[in-house]
Amino acid sequence: MIFSKSLVAFLFVEVTIGLLFIFSFYFAYMILTRWNFNSPSKLQYTLEKRDYFVSLILYFALSSKVVLLPFFINLLNSLSEKLPGAMCAAGVVSANEYGQLLLILKVVIIFVSGTWLILNAKDKLEVNLPYVKPRYYLYLILFFLIIFELLIEYLYFTNISTEEVVLCCSALYGANSNGLTLPFGLDIFAVLYLFYATWVLLFLSYIKKYLLINTVANIFYLVLSFYALTYFFSTYVYELPTHKCPYCLFQKEYHYIGYLLWGSLIGGSFYAIAGFVVSKITRFKTDYLYRNSLVLDTIFILACTLYVVVYYLKNGVFL
Helix, strand or coil, X not given: CCCCHHHHHHHHHHHHHHHHHHHHHHHHHHHHHHCCCCCCCHHHHHHHHHHHHHHHHHHHHHHHHHHHHHHHHHHHXXXXXXXXXXXXXXXXXXXXXXXXXXHHHHHHXXXXXXXXXXXXXXXXXXXXXXXXXXXXXXXXXXXXXXXXXXXXXXXXXXXXXXXXXXXXXXXXXCCCCCCCCCHHHCCHHHHHHHHHHHHHHHHHHHHCCCHHHHHHHHHHHXXXXXXXXXXXXXXXXXXXXXXXXXXXXXXXXXXXXXXXXXXXXXHHHHHHHHHHHHHHHCCCCCHHHHHHHHHHHHHHHHHHHHHHHHXXXXXXXXX
């Protein structure tokens, strides 16, 4: 197993969050099975106090999960220095079969956590707490996701060898890689066309208030953006046509631009999905969530495009 101070600190926080969820499970179960806001009983009064207490614990735990995602990426980049063959987080993630699953799982948990935080805020605005049960059903989903995440983290970090050579990002994403390929047999120009066309669809569906179309389009935009950024726009960030990597963007040499690019992309998709879920559960309008989604999606597409434009203005050619 690989060790570092940052890894120990990260795992300590992750385990603490897991313990908080385990501690809250009994109270959550009681609230789900016994809650009756119209009842004047002592039990209901106790449950309302427990709900406030559990909500406070979950608010702290889930807010911490949001903060931990960029810290996790930074941790992976720092661990690359300890693994032979690794040049960035790409090599660390590919060190065993659990890395990619863990990364996807963390993004999913961020999406569900953020939705819970928004739903909790809406519920607290109501006198009779009408969304208590939806909140705790969402809590149950988070509970099993986080317990599963802890298991995958254990398997991942305990199976990283410091003696075996791992693949670098060039081997994983380069021209001669055996790793990810473009979806549906598309070439990069088709991906770029769909990438920009999907943003236009996002804009039009927001203007027309077609929430379902906007949400589905955001999911496609997230997938297309991953391939467009990895296989096209990243080469303009690196100013090297053979360097294609979604992880090196987080390094100091490239001004940590990955945090802005991936943060705006994931944030944009999150706000759209959360807006759709919250609009189906509550009576509140979620226009502001879709507006936030469009703003972040637009920041992403403008930042990516700007790298291409600046490179062309400086060099007079495209890569």
